[in-house]
Amino acid sequence: MSLILLIFVPLTVAVPVYFLRRHWSAAVFVSLATTLILIGVCSQAPLGEPAYILGRELVLDELSGFLLIFLLSLASLMILYAWQIPQGWAFIPSLLAILGLLSGAIMIRTFLIAVLLLEMAALVFVFMIHGRRPAPVGTAIGYVVPLVMAIPCLLLVSWLTESYALHPDNLLLIRFTVIALSAGFGILLAAAPFHSWLPTVAEGAPFAASASLICIFNPVVLALLLGVLNSHLWLTTGSPVLLVISTSGLLTALVAGVLAFAQRDPGRLMAYAAISDMGFVLVGLGTGSLTSTTGALAHIVNRSLLVLLLAMSLGTLRTYHKDGSVSTLREALRRTPGSIVGYIVGGLALGGFPLFNGFATRWLVYRSLPGDNLLYSGALLLAGAGVVLGYVRSLSLMLQPSPELKAEREPLLVTVMTLSLAALCLLLGLAPGLVVDPILKIVQEMAFIAGG
Amino acid sequence: MDVLQDIFVSLSSLSHLELMLGLLITATVIIVLEDWRLSLWALLAQYVLVSLLLARVMPLRVALIKVIVGGMVCVILYLTARRVHWGREAIIKGAYHELAPVATVLDIFPMNLWFRLLLALLAAVVSYALGTRHPFVDHPHGISQACYWLVGIGLLTVILSRHPFKVGLGLLTFQAGFEVLFATLEKSLSVAALLGVVNILMALAITYLTTAQLTVIVKEGRR
Structure with missing residues (x-):
């Protein structure tokens, strides 16, 4: 269950964060709390124990666990930085969505599905390209x-x-x-x-x-x-x-x-x-x-x-x-x-x-x-x-x-x-x-x- | 869904030669014509034709997903194109006096029309030859030819276009060509659904980039 949370929580939180963009500090707080909670979830998740989503196996092994904690930590730093030096309104929601999709790509055992999740994450990145200036x-x-x-x-x-x-x-x-x-x-x-x-x-x-x-x-x-x-x-x-x-x-x-x-x-x-x-x-x-x-x-x-x-x-x-x-x-x-x-x-x-x-x-x-x-x-x-x-x-x-x-x-x-x-x-x-x-x-x- | 399925079944009486001819026309319209309206209709028709082609090698319900996704992609792009006045920069800049009262021939046909037509013809010949001599898969319904043709035209459209909207149409055509091939190799519903999400995300990205370019043009117009 915790593995599925790693995918869907950031994807879900990205939506309210997008609507909170006019309340920048609140959006940053929610996003930062999400990434920190996910770091906790990831560090507590049992290694090697499979979970299933639509019949496809998800596994958190040593490499994916290490990588996920590292990426979530980097994302937390980026969110904190974007709080002080804004990087465009789409930056934080897109980052959260990308984290969710990439978590799926890292954990899913089927390479084909991992590649499709990777492509989705890469397409979401397009929304980050225009910052405060186009x-x-x-x-x-x-x-x-x-x-x-x-x-x-x-x-x-x-x-x-x-x-x-x-x-x-x-x-x-x-x-x-x-x-x-x-x-x-x-x-x-x-x-x-x-x-x-x-x-x-x-x-x-x-x-x-x-x-x-x-x-x-x-x-x-x-x-x-x-x-x-x-x-x-x-x-x-x-x-x-x-x-x-x-x-x-x-x-x-x-x-x-x-x-x-x-x-x-x-x-x-x-x-x-x-x-x-x-x-x-x-x-x-x-x-x-x-x-x-x-x-x-x-x-x-x-x-x-x-x-x-x-x-x-x-x-x-x-x-x-x-x-x-x-x-x-x-x-x-x-x-x-x-x-x-x-x-x-x-x-x-x-x-x-x-x-x-x-x-x-x-x-x-x-x-x-x-x-x-x-x-x-x-x-x-x-x-x-x-x-x-x-x-x-x-x-x-x-x-x-x-x-x-x-x-x-x-x-x-x-x-x-x-x-x-x-x-x-x-x-x-x-x-x-x-x-x-x-x-x-x-x-x-x-x-x-x-x-x- | 049932109505769509009925329409789909009635259309499936088309022979694969007719489908190939349809794909030839729609992709040529996308690469040759500058007019966004016609290109969008051609893209929608292309999605339907691709699904009809795929219905012969994969379950009908999975093929129907492609039609639904294609429809959604076209609606997203239609709304965007309307918002940016179908790419007519004179309207966007507010320079109405520069605009002809009706769309002129040059608005629809690009300056290098014959060059593009020649490229399309060349792509058609190469696709036919490659699809016949080096088929990706053993299916007899022209799958390989359709795949080569759509991928080739998609790439050429990307290379020849400078506007994100037209580049996007090229990318969607390229993706459709690849999906023709991949659908014969991988027929699962989950993969078809994920490919559908990828197409919709791609359409949203095109929308975002097209609208962002509008902002740039408006700013330049004000200066």
Whole structure:
């Protein structure tokens, strides 16, 4: 029963929250209470005990439980942030609806239904794209079109994998499965060469909306990919799917890292940095060892925290400084201390600068690469350097003199939230075991790792 | 529901060649004509034809779901199109003097009419050849040809359009084409219902984007 609550409560609450939009604090309070209650429900729910909805099995295993609690926590932070820095009237109700649908996608055992729930969640995201100012039309279209193209590929994967179980001697089925899987997941994870939609969205949409796409949607897509690899071991043993994943990861990290350096728009820079990080995750996943997969999953957690930190900082900077420009660093630190610190920490950590959490999990991925693979190591280092340099350059561009400055200081709650997140990133960099150890236990249970 | 079922049964006497011809006309109207009214009627007819085609390979009640969903999608899009004055920017900007008293030929037919017609023709030939030589499924009722045709025209409409409404019609056509294929592989009621919800959500997203563009145009008009 509690598993069904995880799906339907946020979906139901989204409706009154939408009607409460003129009473913003009440809407925030109801939404925040919902996500916190759901975190409680999720942490108390028995692991591995199935529930049924329309004859389909729902299960909360260790991975989905961990992921759900993490996503609900991120959503709580986003709601709290949207209370102080509004992100458009549709942001919070859409976020709740997305959480409900994604919870279903994570827990349901039938891949086909999970994909359809994922598509619904992704379509609800469209309502977040226009914040307080309408985004360019190309932003939304650039998001919807690839999404609608990706989902059929994943639906075909579900049919092809079932067909392979009936005809294991049909090699064409393996080939088609790998193609459909690579195209479908490649588009949704914004892996190169299907990456161009994410920077377009991040440039036009509110930062919190882009963050929800990167921090909440992407981990669920990755969980579904892991689910497919776990349920169909023939994919990892009898097909080149892991090689495709790691090669695509390398290409993604390198292309996005280099392009990140060339970006002037902070939204696009954040998106390219996130895409480059996804490349690291895919390289880790494609390597297929216990260490690399643990590193990849831990990196997804760190990436979500960092992107949220960056999005919060950028959102505040855009609100409190006209065109994101400030006159001097001292002036900026006086008015928006949390956001400036958050932007610097987030940017450096996302590029894998030492001491921060982004470095710690990248190090795991580096270490798990085969010893003689200098190409991979060099390309990944170059990708990280591109992101770090991009952020250094963007900060110097932001510190140009600007005649229009708002007199207000950023809200205290936002300062506390961004500084706390920045501190958490530093803490996880110094003590990476806090994230890595629980994930290591989850990864050890995965069939494709054990089989490999 | 029973009345709808009766109408549906009476229409099911159409041969699969006639259905294919119908799909050829409706999808061509969507890609070639700029007029939103005609495109919307074509989309509604396309949903009915697709359902009639699918009724031959899946249970009638599941095929009926597709008609109902198609009807809902078209109602949502109709209400939106009316709200944005059927995409005629001169009305939206308040520039009534720029508007002809009746819809002109250019309002209905786009400038690159022959190019679009040629593309549609090319897509029809390619769909027929692919559907005949490389069918997705073994069904004899032209399922593969219909799938290739709708997917191809959907993609071309998306590529050739710049307005969210027309892009949306292209996406719905693409989705309909894929559903033709998928319905032959997966016939369960729950999957059909979920695909229906996906279509309705897609229509709502198109509605939202079309209305948002109206806001942008109105603001630009005021400036």
